[in-house]
Amino acid sequence: MPDAAYYASLPRTRGAAAALLLDDLGRVLLVKPTYKDGWFLPGGVIEAGESPLEACVRECQEELGLVPRLDGLVCVDWAPPRDSVVDAANVFVFGGAISGAEIEAIRLPADELSDHVLVAPEKVPELAPSHISRRMDPCLRGMAEGRAVYLEDGREPVFGVAEA
Template structure:
């Protein structure tokens, strides 16, 4: 068996996109969703990781950039493998526990990021009407993990074990 030279081997390695988001929720199992200006579906605070950026750093940075919130994040709740589609390569999505948020806190947010049109606390049972199906599945798992203190591994939003 012939081995590739190391530099050639490194160039041949698969590259995955990575994103990280934050689950903020109230006591009634509602989750904070943001309405982005650049896509039709709502989302959670978060986004794509920059080069050389750890996912937890991405989540905290995006939470601050999008909503002006600075807080220590809790543990990861979900790690999700997202299969490729015709437009995007496969990826890994993280959801971190952002802890509780009250309606008064949401009402007090000063939205200055032009990418964010609005925010809303949405009951988990209604999330699927606003977000992509894979994110709805991922958020349902994340809410369960936040309640139990676990970490879920998912494939396209489906809890694998």
């Protein structure tokens, strides 16, 4: 029988999930929150008992008013604590597509998001905070290669050969 006190004593890591949605021109959909500066991928915190994929779909429904067409996981990024306020988190990014009709149908919740935009991937660093924009190139590469990439704070770690 598992020891409940032991499991309760283990550290907890927060999680978030986001959708990297590209239109037919390869532009990235970003949203602008009302409660913080910068532009972000649609997404948010993974709630208790929710899978990363469920969180991504729920957040897109809440933020965009639509269920995204996702092709799969493109990135897991370990995000370190920031500003002594934000705990470390595992961020799951799912890639997908968004059509012109879906873009026209976007309905933002006015209390949470003020705008949305489609931008060329190279323009993301001009709009998004650095911890978001660092993720962009590896995520796009993962999408193109049909695989997920692992990042730490938006950067690919260097894996070495273990010494014998």
